[in-house]
Amino acid sequence: QKEVEQDPGPLSVPEGAIVSLNCTYSNSAFQYFMWYRQYSRKGPELLMYTYSSGNKEDGRFTAQVDKSSKYISLFIRDSQPSDSATYLCAGSSGGSYIPTFGRGTSLIVHP
Amino acid sequence: DVKVTQSSRYLVKRTGEKVFLECVQDMDHENMFWYRQDPGLGLRLIYFSYDVKMKEKGDIPEGYSVSREKKERFSLILESASTNQTSMYLCASSLVQGAESLHFGNGTRLTVT
Numbered sequence: 001q002k003e004v005e006q007d008p009g010p011l012s013v014p015e016g017a018i019v020s021l022n023c024t025y026s027n028s029a030f031q032y033f034m035w036y037r038q039y040s041r042k043g044p045e046l047l048m049y050t051y052s053s054g055n056k057e058d059g060r061f062t063a064q065v066d067k068s069s070k071y072i073s074l075f076i077r078d079s080q081p082s083d084s085a086t087y088l089c090a091g092s093s094g095g096s097y098i099p100t101f102g103r104g105t106s107l108i109v110h111p
Numbered sequence: 112d113v114k115v116t117q118s119s120r121y122l123v124k125r126t127g128e129k130v131f132l133e134c135v136q137d138m139d140h141e142n143m144f145w146y147r148q149d150p151g152l153g154l155r156l157i158y159f160s161y162d163v164k165m166k167e168k169g170d171i172p173e174g175y176s177v178s179r180e181k182k183e184r185f186s187l188i189l190e191s192a193s194t195n196q197t198s199m200y201l202c203a204s205s206l207v208q209g210a211e212s213l214h215f216g217n218g219t220r221l222t223v224t
Contacts (some may be wrong), residue, residue: 042218043217
């Protein structure tokens with residue numbers, strides 16, 4: 001079992017929809033959680049970064065971590081076709097600076 | 112803005128060839144990483160380095176080696192390329208130990224025939 005599990009999708013939604021992307025993880029030592037966005041033929045880029053449990057909001061994006069259930073979520077409000085990409089979640093522990101990635105979820109937002 | 116540059120976007124090599132993939136970062140980052148990315152398998156860490164001339168094995172180091180002679184440059188070497196090393200290779204760098212995020216290059220698509 002991978003330490004970070006993520007449904008590969010694809011997830012297809014209409015423009016304007018609220019998107020929910022989710023991951024589960026198994027390593028209790030994880031304290032830092034990240035979401036990366038990867039456009040086709042590009043490298044991943046950091047989208048959101050959170051520490052421990054709780055919510056973090058940045059514009060249309062909200063990252064949520066529930067450490068009790070080992071669940072990581074990314075919500076995208078008012079989704080746009082430009083949000084179409086692969087979204088990778090990741091976690092890392094306080095003792096390691098190397099994140100463990102999920103396999104990524106492909107998101108398609110159609111006009 | 113951090114820039115991580117990988118020397119080639121596309122590379123085609125023959126089985127048995129020695130292959131060098133080069134990566135340069137311009138922000139004086141201590142840590143550098145090599146990943147491969149395959150459909151259905153996600154990102155897998157091959158090697159990483161936290162200082163010049165230092166290297167550590169990642170999850171899948173077999174068939175690869177690395178070199179870090181200068182802080183800004185991290186090379187991945189395929190000693191004898193095989194078809195199962197056909198993949199997208201991504202280089203990344205980060206500033207310090209802790210939870211600093213990785214900055215990725217745009218990848219090298221390697222095909223071994």
